[in-house]
Amino acid sequence: MSTVVVYESMFGNTREIAEAVARGLGAHGTVEVHEVGEVGTLPADLDLLVVGGPTHAFSMSKPTTRADARTKPHEGEIVSTGIGLREWIESLPAPDHRVAVATFDTRVRHPRLPGSAAKAAGKALKAHGYRMIADPETFDVHGMTGPLFPGETDRAAAWGERLASVAHA
Numbered sequence: 001m002s003t004v005v006v007y008e009s010m011f012g013n014t015r016e017i018a019e020a021v022a023r024g025l026g027a028h029g030t031v032e033v034h035e036v037g038e039v040g041t042l043p044a045d046l047d048l049l050v051v052g053g054p055t056h057a058f059s060m061s062k063p064t065t066r067a068d069a070r071t072k073p074h075e076g077e078i079v080s081t082g083i084g085l086r087e088w089i090e091s092l093p094a095p096d097h098r099v100a101v102a103t104f105d106t107r108v109r110h111p112r113l114p115g116s117a118a119k120a121a122g123k124a125l126k127a128h129g130y131r132m133i134a135d136p137e138t139f140d141v142h143g144m145t146g147p148l149f150p151g152e153t154d155r156a157a158a159w160g161e162r163l164a165s166v167a168h169a
Contacts, residue, residue, distance in 0.1 A: 001029030008053035024160020037082035055107035058115025101130035
Protein backbone atom coordinates (compact mmCIF):
# COMPACT_ATOMS: atom_id res chain seq x y z
CA MET A 1 0.00 0.00 0.00
CA SER A 2 1.32 3.44 -0.94
CA THR A 3 0.55 6.13 1.65
CA VAL A 4 1.43 9.82 1.95
CA VAL A 5 0.96 11.77 5.17
CA VAL A 6 0.84 15.55 4.66
CA TYR A 7 0.86 17.90 7.63
CA GLU A 8 0.89 21.57 8.51
CA SER A 9 2.41 22.42 11.89
CA MET A 10 3.21 25.68 13.58
CA PHE A 11 4.85 24.61 16.85
CA GLY A 12 5.73 20.96 16.07
CA ASN A 13 2.75 19.25 17.70
CA THR A 14 0.98 18.32 14.46
CA ARG A 15 4.30 17.13 13.01
CA GLU A 16 4.68 14.76 15.99
CA ILE A 17 1.19 13.38 15.37
CA ALA A 18 1.87 12.97 11.63
CA GLU A 19 5.06 11.03 12.35
CA ALA A 20 3.23 8.81 14.85
CA VAL A 21 0.43 8.11 12.36
CA ALA A 22 3.10 7.17 9.80
CA ARG A 23 4.66 4.74 12.31
CA GLY A 24 1.29 3.06 12.68
CA LEU A 25 0.85 2.85 8.92
CA GLY A 26 4.44 1.71 8.33
CA ALA A 27 3.86 -2.01 8.80
CA HIS A 28 1.37 -1.96 5.94
CA GLY A 29 3.43 -0.56 3.07
CA THR A 30 5.36 2.45 1.92
CA VAL A 31 4.72 5.66 3.86
CA GLU A 32 6.04 9.11 3.01
CA VAL A 33 5.64 12.04 5.44
CA HIS A 34 5.78 15.60 4.09
CA GLU A 35 5.34 19.08 5.50
CA VAL A 36 2.67 20.77 3.38
CA GLY A 37 5.06 23.28 1.80
CA GLU A 38 7.37 20.47 0.62
CA VAL A 39 4.92 17.90 -0.77
CA GLY A 40 5.54 17.95 -4.50
CA THR A 41 3.58 15.60 -6.74
CA LEU A 42 1.65 12.77 -5.15
CA PRO A 43 2.64 9.26 -6.31
CA ALA A 44 0.62 7.88 -9.24
CA ASP A 45 -0.02 4.65 -7.31
CA LEU A 46 -1.24 6.42 -4.16
CA ASP A 47 -3.69 4.32 -2.13
CA LEU A 48 -4.11 6.43 1.01
CA LEU A 49 -3.65 10.13 1.73
CA VAL A 50 -3.63 11.25 5.37
CA VAL A 51 -3.84 15.00 5.94
CA GLY A 52 -3.50 16.90 9.22
CA GLY A 53 -3.13 20.39 10.56
CA PRO A 54 -3.80 22.62 13.54
CA THR A 55 -7.26 24.06 14.05
CA HIS A 56 -7.12 27.85 13.70
CA ALA A 57 -10.24 29.98 14.15
CA PHE A 58 -12.55 26.93 13.99
CA SER A 59 -11.11 25.55 10.70
CA MET A 60 -7.97 25.13 8.62
CA SER A 61 -5.43 27.90 8.97
CA LYS A 62 -5.38 30.97 6.75
CA PRO A 63 -2.46 33.30 6.06
CA THR A 64 -3.80 35.69 8.72
CA THR A 65 -4.16 33.01 11.41
CA ARG A 66 -0.68 31.65 10.64
CA ALA A 67 0.75 35.18 10.94
CA ASP A 68 -1.01 35.58 14.29
CA ALA A 69 0.29 32.21 15.53
CA ARG A 70 3.86 33.26 14.75
CA THR A 71 3.51 36.09 17.28
CA LYS A 72 2.68 33.74 20.18
CA PRO A 73 5.44 33.00 22.68
CA HIS A 74 6.85 29.55 21.93
CA GLU A 75 10.01 27.51 22.05
CA GLY A 76 11.81 26.46 18.88
CA GLU A 77 11.25 27.31 15.26
CA ILE A 78 7.95 27.59 13.42
CA VAL A 79 7.61 24.40 11.34
CA SER A 80 5.29 25.41 8.47
CA THR A 81 6.40 28.78 7.16
CA GLY A 82 4.80 28.71 3.71
CA ILE A 83 1.41 27.60 2.49
CA GLY A 84 -1.11 25.83 4.66
CA LEU A 85 -3.40 22.87 4.08
CA ARG A 86 -6.20 25.09 2.81
CA GLU A 87 -4.10 26.41 -0.10
CA TRP A 88 -2.53 23.02 -0.80
CA ILE A 89 -5.88 21.23 -1.00
CA GLU A 90 -7.26 23.95 -3.28
CA SER A 91 -4.34 23.34 -5.66
CA LEU A 92 -4.70 19.53 -5.71
CA PRO A 93 -5.84 17.96 -8.94
CA ALA A 94 -8.65 15.41 -8.71
CA PRO A 95 -7.26 11.88 -8.37
CA ASP A 96 -7.47 9.69 -11.48
CA HIS A 97 -8.42 6.68 -9.35
CA ARG A 98 -10.20 6.08 -6.04
CA VAL A 99 -7.78 7.35 -3.40
CA ALA A 100 -8.72 6.83 0.24
CA VAL A 101 -8.27 9.80 2.56
CA ALA A 102 -8.32 10.43 6.31
CA THR A 103 -7.86 13.71 8.17
CA PHE A 104 -6.73 14.78 11.62
CA ASP A 105 -6.12 17.95 13.55
CA THR A 106 -4.53 19.19 16.72
CA ARG A 107 -6.35 21.62 18.95
CA VAL A 108 -6.64 22.96 22.45
CA ARG A 109 -8.44 20.54 24.76
CA HIS A 110 -9.92 23.13 27.15
CA PRO A 111 -11.98 24.98 26.37
CA ARG A 112 -13.08 22.72 23.48
CA LEU A 113 -14.29 25.17 20.88
CA PRO A 114 -16.43 24.26 17.89
CA GLY A 115 -14.90 23.79 14.48
CA SER A 116 -12.17 21.50 13.26
CA ALA A 117 -9.38 21.69 10.70
CA ALA A 118 -9.81 17.94 10.15
CA LYS A 119 -13.50 18.26 9.32
CA ALA A 120 -12.88 21.18 6.96
CA ALA A 121 -9.99 19.37 5.23
CA GLY A 122 -12.09 16.23 4.86
CA LYS A 123 -14.94 18.17 3.29
CA ALA A 124 -12.55 19.89 0.84
CA LEU A 125 -10.80 16.62 -0.08
CA LYS A 126 -14.11 14.84 -0.59
CA ALA A 127 -15.17 17.66 -2.93
CA HIS A 128 -11.95 17.02 -4.90
CA GLY A 129 -12.90 13.36 -5.42
CA TYR A 130 -11.10 11.64 -2.55
CA ARG A 131 -12.89 8.87 -0.63
CA MET A 132 -13.14 9.41 3.14
CA ILE A 133 -12.47 6.18 5.05
CA ALA A 134 -12.66 7.42 8.64
CA ASP A 135 -14.19 10.16 10.71
CA PRO A 136 -11.87 13.12 11.27
CA GLU A 137 -9.65 12.60 14.34
CA THR A 138 -8.55 15.22 16.88
CA PHE A 139 -5.41 15.10 19.03
CA ASP A 140 -5.19 17.33 22.08
CA VAL A 141 -2.63 20.02 22.83
CA HIS A 142 -1.99 21.92 26.09
CA GLY A 143 -2.73 25.54 25.25
CA MET A 144 -2.06 27.02 21.85
CA THR A 145 1.60 26.06 21.54
CA GLY A 146 1.64 22.67 23.25
CA PRO A 147 2.96 20.24 24.18
CA LEU A 148 0.70 17.35 23.27
CA PHE A 149 -1.18 15.66 26.08
CA PRO A 150 0.44 12.43 27.31
CA GLY A 151 -0.53 9.41 25.22
CA GLU A 152 -1.53 11.34 22.10
CA THR A 153 1.33 10.03 19.95
CA ASP A 154 0.52 6.45 21.00
CA ARG A 155 -3.12 7.07 20.13
CA ALA A 156 -2.03 8.51 16.76
CA ALA A 157 0.07 5.43 15.96
CA ALA A 158 -2.89 3.18 16.82
CA TRP A 159 -5.14 5.32 14.61
CA GLY A 160 -2.63 4.88 11.77
CA GLU A 161 -2.81 1.09 12.19
CA ARG A 162 -6.62 1.23 12.06
CA LEU A 163 -6.49 3.39 8.92
CA ALA A 164 -4.28 0.84 7.18
CA SER A 165 -6.76 -1.92 8.01
CA VAL A 166 -9.71 0.10 6.69
CA ALA A 167 -7.84 1.18 3.54
CA HIS A 168 -7.07 -2.48 2.73
CA ALA A 169 -10.74 -3.49 3.06
